[in-house]
Amino acid sequence: MENGEIPENANEHCPGPQSESAGKSDACQGCPNQEVCATAPKGPDPDLVAIAERMATVKHKILVLSGKGGVGKSTFSAQLSFALAAKDFQVGLLDIDICGPSIPKMLGLEGQDIHQSNLGWSPVYVESNLGVMSIGFMLPNPDEAVIWRGPRKNGLIKQFLKDVYWGELDFLVVDAPPGTSDEHISIVQFLQATGIDGAIIVTTPQQVSLIDVRKEVSFCKKVGVPVLGVVENMSGLCQPLKDFKFLKMMENGEHTDLTEKVMEYMREKAPEMLDLIAASEVFDSSGGGAAKMCTEMGVPFLGKVPLDPQLCKAAEEGKSCFAEQKCLTSAPALKNIVEKLMTIYWSEEMSGEQ
Numbered sequence: 301m302e303n304g305e306i307p308e309n310a311n312e313h314c315p316g317p318q319s320e321s322a323g324k325s326d327a328c329q330g331c332p333n334q335e336v337c338a339t340a341p342k343g344p345d346p347d348l349v350a351i352a353e354r355m356a357t358v359k360h361k362i363l364v365l366s367g368k369g370g371v372g373k374s375t376f377s378a379q380l381s382f383a384l385a386a387k388d389f390q391v392g393l394l395d396i397d398i399c400g401p402s403i404p405k406m407l408g409l410e411g412q413d414i415h416q417s418n419l420g421w422s423p424v425y426v427e428s429n430l431g432v433m434s435i436g437f438m439l440p441n442p443d444e445a446v447i448w449r450g451p452r453k454n455g456l457i458k459q460f461l462k463d464v465y466w467g468e469l470d471f472l473v474v475d476a477p478p479g480t481s482d483e484h485i486s487i488v489q490f491l492q493a494t495g496i497d498g499a500i501i502v503t504t505p506q507q508v509s510l511i512d513v514r515k516e517v518s519f520c521k522k523v524g525v526p527v528l529g530v531v532e533n534m535s536g537l538c539q540p541l542k543d544f545k546f547l548k549m550m551e552n553g554e555h556t557d558l559t560e561k562v563m564e565y566m567r568e569k570a571p572e573m574l575d576l577i578a579a580s581e582v583f584d585s586s587g588g589g590a591a592k593m594c595t596e597m598g599v600p601f602l603g604k605v606p607l608d609p610q611l612c613k614a615a616e617e618g619k620s621c622f623a624e625q626k627c628l629t630s631a632p633a634l635k636n637i638v639e640k641l642m643t644i645y646w647s648e649e650m651s652g653e654q
């Protein structure tokens with residue numbers, strides 16, 4: 301039983317384990333928890349008090365959620381953090397995907413360790429204004445599966461919030477695992493006293509993914525976390541014609557690679573066309589995609605990010621998609637989303653932007 305929570309097996313009209321009458325009221329008679337409640341210490345959970353103290357130096361807390369795995373939630377969290385850091389904000393990125401931490405790789409921090417000082421655990425820094433914390437830094441072997449039950453995961457999340465010394469932060473971005481499970485309930489419960497700005501939900505355009513987004517929105521409503529908006533990722537494949545690696549002719553199941561031939565022809569006859577961006581829908585969005593779902597559910601739609609092989613490469617290499625202007629199609633889309641978020645929710649921060 302978490303401190304303060306009414307246990308599932310409690311009697312009707314349970315006064316709550318924190319109440320002065322816990323274990324002593326009429327409603328407690330015959331309850332299996334009566335003795336524990338009557339003798340347990342009362343008052344606020346000291347860990348929650350410690351978390352509130354730590355979080356007092358963090359201005360904005362953002363959760364990044366997704367209904368399904370593999371839709372690009374960690375990629376978005378990483379690039380959002382890079383984008384905010386590039387605006388000279390002080391940014392922390394906390395990875396609470398305990399069983400599948402991909403943030404260290406996506407920030408180019410594989411193999412790094414966490415250090416401890418008398419102030420607490422030090423995040424691993426990409427740059428002086430972008431710190432990262434993840435269980436990925438604590439695993440002796442990255443190939444080893446983390447098989448933990450809920451209470452142990454919750455314990456680590458609590459420790460991350462209580463013991464990491466972030467210093468003054470403008471933004472703490474929290475990358476959660478997919479779905480709505482123990483980790484989500486814990487992070488919301490632990491942070492609620494200090495306030496969460498809200499959640500950004502990442503999805504792909506097809507119905508199968510959107511059904512789960514509806515569950516995420518419903519989860520946020522139930523636990524009182526505002527939905528800052530929904531991002532539709534992998535929204536069509538977009539890349540310059542010249543970057544296509546394979547242009548094939550298919551006949552009777554046989555493929556013939558015509559890439560060089562087509563490129564040669566275009567270089568000669570229409571070189572300007574090589575810079576055209578080819579776009580094709582990969583996932584079915586005929587149902588209206590995330591934008592329609594947002595209208596139906598009354599939550600903001602933040603924008604679409606295309607499937608961009610260069611973004612995948614940037615994530616593999618742990619780099620920002622905004623650097624070197626390589627992510628031609630995804631970087632502007634992500635930039636627009638960040639600008640939209642800043643305008644809607646953090647316009648007061650923008651006035652202080654350098």
Ligand SMILES: Nc1ncnc2c1ncn2[C@@H]1O[C@H](COP(=O)(O)OP(=O)(O)OP(=O)(O)O)[C@@H](O)[C@H]1O
Nearest residue numbers: 369370371372373374375534606607608611612615
């Ligand atoms: N817009 C995109 N274009 C190209 N590749 C992308 C895009 N978004 C994500 N990817 C790639 O898709 C893969 C899955 O992304 P990611 O790990 O961010 O998903 P996730 O939702 O966090 O998954 P999980 O929750 O299961 O960890 C990664 O290899 C990532 O680089």
